[in-house]
Structures are given as C-alpha cells and as structure tokens.
Amino acid sequence: MKKNDSKKYITEAKKFLDKYPLIKSVDIVLHDVNGVGRGKIIRRHELLKLYESGRQFPLSLLGMDITGEDVPETGLILQQGDGDIKAWPITSSLKPIYNSKPPRGELFMTMSDIEGNKLSIDPRNVLETAVKQCEKEGINLCGAFELEFFLVSNDLDQYGKLQPAKSIIGKKRSHRKTDVYSVDNLHGILPLLNDIYEATAIADIEAETVISEYAPGQYELTLKHQKNLLKAADDIVRLKRIIRAQARAHGVTACFMAKPMENVSGSGMHFHVSMYDKKGENIFAEKKTNTINPNLDYALGGLAKTMGESMLVFAPNANSWRRLVLGSYAPVTPNWGLDNRSVAFRIPSSNLKNRRIEHRVSGVDANPYLVALTVLSAMRYGMKNKIKAPSQTKGNAYKQKSNSRLHMPHDWSSAILSAKKSKFLKETLGPDLHKAFIAIKEMEYQKVASTVSELDIDLYLNAI
Secondary structure, rough: OOHHHHHHOOHHHHHHHHHHHOEEEEEEEEEEHHHOOEEEEEEEEHHHHHHHOEEEEEHHHEOOOOOOEHHHHHHHHHHHHOEEHHHHOOOOOOOOOOOOOOEEEEEEEEEEOOOOEEEEOHHHHHHHHHHHHHHHOOOOOEEEEEEEEEEEEOHHHHOOOOOOOOOOOOOOOOOOOOOOOHHHHHOOOOOOOOHHHHHHHOOOOEEEEEOOOOOEEEEEEEEOOOOOOOOHHHHHHHHHHHHHHHHHHHOOOEEOOOOOOOOOOOOOOOOOEEEEEEOOOOOOOOOOOOOOOOOHHHHHHHHHHHHHHHHHHHHHOHHHHHHHOOOOOOOOOOOOOOOOOOOOOOOOOOOOHHHOOEEOOOOOOOOHHHHHHHHHHHHHHHHHOOOOOOOOOOOOOHHOOOOOOOOOOHHHHHHHHHHHHHHHHHHHHHHHHHHHOOOOOHHHHHHHHOOOOOOHHHHOOOOO
C-alpha cells in the first residue's frame, strides 16, 4: 500500500474499533515462504497508525527457514544490512478472533519496501500479480481449498509417537479404525466443530462440509468456492490458525503435518480451480458430452508437464515425502482422470458448464499462496503453448505404468534439485522468491540430513 493510498482504507479500521469496543489488541500476521505466520501483537491504540503508516519489520523475516533461523544464502540477511521493510494491512482481512480472552483481533499484512512498493519476495504479492495479469487478459479465476488435518493427543504414546486424540465427548480414542465418513465419530468432536464454525463465520470464511477422513483422528473441512483467488488462499491460511486455536481450547492438538503417523493416510490440501471469461462463462465448459474442451486439455497438459519440477512447492518438507506412497490417495505421477481419486488432476463430476480441475498433489503442509500461484502458472503455460494432456487415466492409477517422458523426483533432495534447475518455476516465482525458496529448502535439507535420529540408533546401534 502506498502512503497516499492509506487514507481510503483507514475507515475499515475505524469501523472495526467502533464495532468491537472490547478488543484491546490485534495480532498482525505476515506469512513467509513456508507459510508460517510471523508478526507482532499491537495494542488497540496502535491500529489507526498502522493503517496510516504501515509497520516496519526486518527484511530478514523473509529469509528464515521453518524454525525461524536466518538463511544467509537467501541474500536477505546481513548482505542487505538486515534493514527494515514496510508491512501494510491487507484490505478486508481485519477480523475479530472468536472466543479469545481478552477479546483480540487479527490482521493479515503484506510486505513492501520502505516506500510502499510491494516486494516480489512475498508469496502473496507474487500470487496477486499473477491474478491481476489474468484479469487484464480477460480471465477471472474461481478457486477453493480442501483442508485435511489430524487431531492428536497432547501426549505421545508409549513409543514416543503421535496418537489420535480422544473424542471431546466420551473421551474415546481409536487406534485402528479409520471411521471414514462416520457421523458418530464427528459427533464425538461436536463441541470443537461448533467452535470452528463459529470462528469461521465471524472471520467471513464460508466453511462447509466436514467429514471423518481415512485415518484415525483425521478430518477434512471444505470451503466454498471463491471468485477471488487471493481470498481463497487467505481463507485457508486463517482456517489453519482457527482450527489450531480451537483445538488447543479443547485440550487437543491440530496437526498439519503431511504424514504425522505411520501406516495411515497422510493429509492433503486439494485445490479446486476454474477459469471464466469476461461474460462469466466457464472456459473449460464442454460444448457436448464425451468431449474435452481444448482449454481444459491444454491446462491439464501444462500441469502434467511441469509437475515434476514443481514438486518442491507441493511437497516442501522432509515429512511431505512420506505421504507420497503408492495406494495412499496421494498422487505420485502426473496423470488425470474424470472423477478419479487415484490421479493427480481430477475432473470432478459436474454438469458441462461447471468444469473445474481438482489439483490433488499438495500436502497440507504446503504454502497455499505458492500452490495457487504454481497451479495457475502451469495451467496458463499449457494453454499458451497448446500442450496436450496425456491420455486419460481410467481405473486405479497406482497400478498403471507412469509416463516415462515426464520426470518426477523420487525424494526431497531430488525435488530441491529439480526446482533449482527449473526455468518454469523461476519464471513463476520470480528470481527473488525462487532464490530464497531454494536456499531455505537447501538449508532445511542439510539440517534433516545431518541429524542423528532415533531410527538411526534403533537400526544401527547394536547391529553393526
């Protein structure tokens, strides 16, 4: 936000303070490359000044790894003198926090230089630029995320592992049953679900269906499709904060690791996206049955062609890769199918005018701003270059031979290398964000690779 733009937005802050006189403080939250919320808590009297002048933060905030440690190779730490940047409020993101004591608010921020020019190192800013470019070209975007997560006990089991939380009502714990689609299982956590729905309502998030998912203690919550792709990403980031806070209030932990427990399914973050022209017509819509719209075919082609070099966005952490195994409802090859949940890119059942793509690759630990940006860019890449999609996959994709022409990294290390070499990903993220993203992931990889784990001791201590 430029300094001379702030006055037209300050009314938002004034209305908020008038509406919520009991709120004494506000969380101001920035989201880094990993999607981690970092920021400050300000007092009520500071809010108007924030809208007028922004708030200074050290540039190094953008160059941190998942633990909050500086990554010098990003070029954002002492090479820049660790100088200040400006953070400005995101319009319409100022919301009350449900059931906080004392009452608090929450405000999302974006990152700019000291003059107010948006920084190309902020993932949300880069996504916003891509969305605006589409709009200039007459393409409007509609999207929504689905969020899978676990509720786990605050205490580890006898083996030092995470375990499913006991139900809120009845205090029962399931270790073996998946309870998939069990309504009775949902009834056991109704007090928590009710608080989540209340919190999303006052945060202007349209939360919809919740189900008991395919592992003990696992759930999925869907959000309504948004005509504003930025809001769709903002909503899923805020939803994770809401679920985490309400779970704590009920004495359990919300877990957003991609694979928190062995021998059960991991958690994904499926992304639904469609495109519309200036007349409001779906550009993926089919003219008649048993055909695929060329735009949809090319979009799928772009997604398939770039999936391998983009996997670091979709599976950014060491734990992410434990989810990507055969037969686990987590895609491992760049394929597509009609209403097929074993593929990477699913075309859900719908009438011909409402065609959309469900991108099923990302783990719940991925940064939604980067996921939306990369998926959008891949679709546009395919449409621009008229890249035909591979043949449709029918039946169980896990039992079918993969397309050998499309390289897929097999682990975190090779995903980092693929992303580092990728011209597509560098153009998608921009050189600054690409450099920082790769540097951060390389440092995180070194931390994991150099750690002597309990498994190392168990395997080798007495065997060799």
